[in-house]
Amino acid sequence: MADSEYTVYALNPGTVIKKLVKEGDKVSKDEVLYVINNTAPAARLEAADVSYTTARQNLSANSRILGDLKLSMQNANIKFSNDSLQYQRLKALWVDNIGTKSSLDNAEMLYRTALNDKQSAKEKYYSTVNDLTVSLKNAHSQLATAQSDLKNYIIRAENAGTVYQMMKEKGESVRANDPVALVGKSADRIIRLSVDQQDIDKIKKGQQVLMKTDISGDKIYQALVIRTFPVMNESDQTFRVDAAFVNADSQPYIHSSVEANIIIQRKQQCLVIPGKFLLAGDSVRIKQGGHVKIASLKIGIHTIDDVEILGGIDERTDIIVPTQK
Numbered sequence: 001m002a003d004s005e006y007t008v009y010a011l012n013p014g015t016v017i018k019k020l021v022k023e024g025d026k027v028s029k030d031e032v033l034y035v036i037n038n039t040a041p042a043a044r045l046e047a048a049d050v051s052y053t054t055a056r057q058n059l060s061a062n063s064r065i066l067g068d069l070k071l072s073m074q075n076a077n078i079k080f081s082n083d084s085l086q087y088q089r090l091k092a093l094w095v096d097n098i099g100t101k102s103s104l105d106n107a108e109m110l111y112r113t114a115l116n117d118k119q120s121a122k123e124k125y126y127s128t129v130n131d132l133t134v135s136l137k138n139a140h141s142q143l144a145t146a147q148s149d150l151k152n153y154i155i156r157a158e159n160a161g162t163v164y165q166m167m168k169e170k171g172e173s174v175r176a177n178d179p180v181a182l183v184g185k186s187a188d189r190i191i192r193l194s195v196d197q198q199d200i201d202k203i204k205k206g207q208q209v210l211m212k213t214d215i216s217g218d219k220i221y222q223a224l225v226i227r228t229f230p231v232m233n234e235s236d237q238t239f240r241v242d243a244a245f246v247n248a249d250s251q252p253y254i255h256s257s258v259e260a261n262i263i264i265q266r267k268q269q270c271l272v273i274p275g276k277f278l279l280a281g282d283s284v285r286i287k288q289g290g291h292v293k294i295a296s297l298k299i300g301i302h303t304i305d306d307v308e309i310l311g312g313i314d315e316r317t318d319i320i321v322p323t324q325k
Helices: 039-058 064-095 101-151
Strands: 007-009 014-019 030-036 154-155 159-168 179-183 190-196 208-213 223-231 236-243 260-261 269-276 283-289 291-294 298-302 308-309
Touching: 030 179, 039 101, 064 101, 190 208, 190 223, 190 260, 236 260
Parallel strands: none
Antiparallel strands: 007 179, 014 030, 030 154, 159 179, 190 236, 208 223, 208 260, 223 236, 269 308, 283 291, 298 308
16 A cells, blocks of 8 residues: 555535546645535625624724714713713802702712713623624634635545545535545555454564565565554454565556565475375375375474474375365
């Protein structure tokens, strides 16, 4: 598989209106791969933008709403100042027994009414400022959401690499979470191996791997183990092991099946027999002195095809090949 391979998914349903790359193209991070029909989210974004602009204008220095409230507050202050001055003047005269009690009471009523109107105008102004601030924040949040929704209709590459597969064509419908593209690093390949749980403790980083693929036939590729993964795949009781090619002569295709041998030990000048010659109990049938007998073996290294013989027979022993059923 390609190194850092990932699948790109559609986040929203719609119809492909633009397909901007093809298989084999190299793309950069955030480059646009597809554009999905976005009429509805574009309309929502336009409405959200209008609402945000209006909310921002309502809270600006040129706001008509706040301007009227400021004017009301100024008028209330002026009236309060005048009524307060008149009340204090009549109150001072009344101390000197000048004027009438009814005039003083009326001035006091106007003074207290003006005081209440002043306080009410002030509270109304600042309450409106708070309400408009909340409205602006809500409008900004709705605008950000609408912008994000619209962005989700533009499908981009998450990282730089090569496009290996484009899964949708122009005019084709797309559902949310549909896979639409396969992207990975341009040159590097990772070999993903499954190792039986009984063998995983023998695998170490840096061990040599000899492998061939169904595509390349008998050609042998060399690789090295680069990492092992600690979690077992419960469905087949194997562990994942990744390897990387040791030279540029790597398999150019991805997702092809491989057969690999990981070299965990080397031994030279040893006696081996094909593993299919073995009988139950690590034994073989041999001819000796004109008779057929069963010879028990002491065995060493196992490979997929061969078994090392440490004792029980030698290179001169005449082994009877088991009949293939």
